[in-house]
Amino acid sequence: MAIGRPRKFDLDAALDAAVKVFWHKGYEGTSLPDLTAAMGINRPSLYAAFGNKETLFRKAVDRYIEGPASHVQRALAAPTAREVVQQLWSGSIKLITDSDGPRGCFLVQAALVCGSSADSLRRDMAVRRASLVKILAQRFEQAVAAGDLPNHLVADDLARYVVTVSHGMAVQAAGGATQAELRRVAELALQAWPA
Numbered sequence: 001m002a003i004g005r006p007r008k009f010d011l012d013a014a015l016d017a018a019v020k021v022f023w024h025k026g027y028e029g030t031s032l033p034d035l036t037a038a039m040g041i042n043r044p045s046l047y048a049a050f051g052n053k054e055t056l057f058r059k060a061v062d063r064y065i066e067g068p069a070s071h072v073q074r075a076l077a078a079p080t081a082r083e084v085v086q087q088l089w090s091g092s093i094k095l096i097t098d099s100d101g102p103r104g105c106f107l108v109q110a111a112l113v114c115g116s117s118a119d120s121l122r123r124d125m126a127v128r129r130a131s132l133v134k135i136l137a138q139r140f141e142q143a144v145a146a147g148d149l150p151n152h153l154v155a156d157d158l159a160r161y162v163v164t165v166s167h168g169m170a171v172q173a174a175g176g177a178t179q180a181e182l183r184r185v186a187e188l189a190l191q192a193w194p195a
Contacts, residue, residue, distance in 0.1 A: 011049060014039040018050075019060045019068070024102040026110050027057050027118055054121060057110075061128065064106045068095055076135065081143035082193055084136075085162050089186040092166050096173035097182065104174030108167050129167070133159045150194050158194065165189045 017038040021030050032053060036043055050056040065072075071091025078084045096104050107129055136159035143149040149158075169182045177185075 009039070009041050009045065009049075014041055014049070015059060015063050016067075018056055019063050019106065020101060022057055022060050022110050023064070023104075023106040027053075027121055054118075057121060058124070061107070061110070061125070065128075068101065069105075069107070071095065072132065072135075076139055080148050081140055081158075082190070084139055085190070085193075086186075088136075088162065089166060089169070089189075090183075093169065093173075093179055093182045093186065096170050097177070097179045103176070105167065105170035108170045109174060129163070133163050135159075136162055153194050161192075 017040070018035055021034050021038045025034065030053075032043060032046070035053070035056065036046055039046065041049070046056065050059060071094075072088060075084050075087035075091060078087050092105070095101075107125060110125065133156070137155040140149060140153070140155035140158050144151055144153055144155060149155075165185070169177070169185055172185070173182060
């Protein structure tokens with residue numbers, strides 16, 4: 001079996017660079033020259049290592065969820081539902097206002113404005129965003145069963161509220177809102193927390 005030439009670039013570093021480009025410019029706003037320049041590779045190497053632009057985008061989304069947005073999974077382990085939300089929003093605020101990366105949320109921004117040629121990506125991103133609602137609703141159902149939340153509470157509604165506030169803060173961050181401003185938004189939103 002013939003062995004091809006070894007790669008002369010770090011796959012992880014290249015994928016991290018692609019995340020930042022897609023996060024900053026969105027799917028359709030990102031060109032292959034943008035990607036190859038940021039990743040430090042040529043087009044044939046990009047295709048060989050990551051597939052086409054759509055496949056690379058999906059890998060970049062996975063990388064974002066596992067890396068920069070991993071605070072979501074950590075927050076779900078908090079002992080109370082309120083602490084879950086506090087940790088979720090706190091981690092999100094840090095991420096979406098971080099001066100080392102693009103402002104806002106990759107999952108919110110990257111595929112919202114896409115033409116018909118990217119419908120499958122838009123649908124996939126909507127499913128990924130909806131999965132956070134589902135995961136939170138399951139966690140809130142556990143909290144209801146444990147007596148941490150009122151038993152009349154509709155877990156899906158509370159989860160949608162939490163995600164809506166989170167996504168709204170991401171849009172505000174993309175527009176220049178500061179960490180301090182968004183912390184005040186989170187504090188205000190928590191005033192509506194079910195007693």
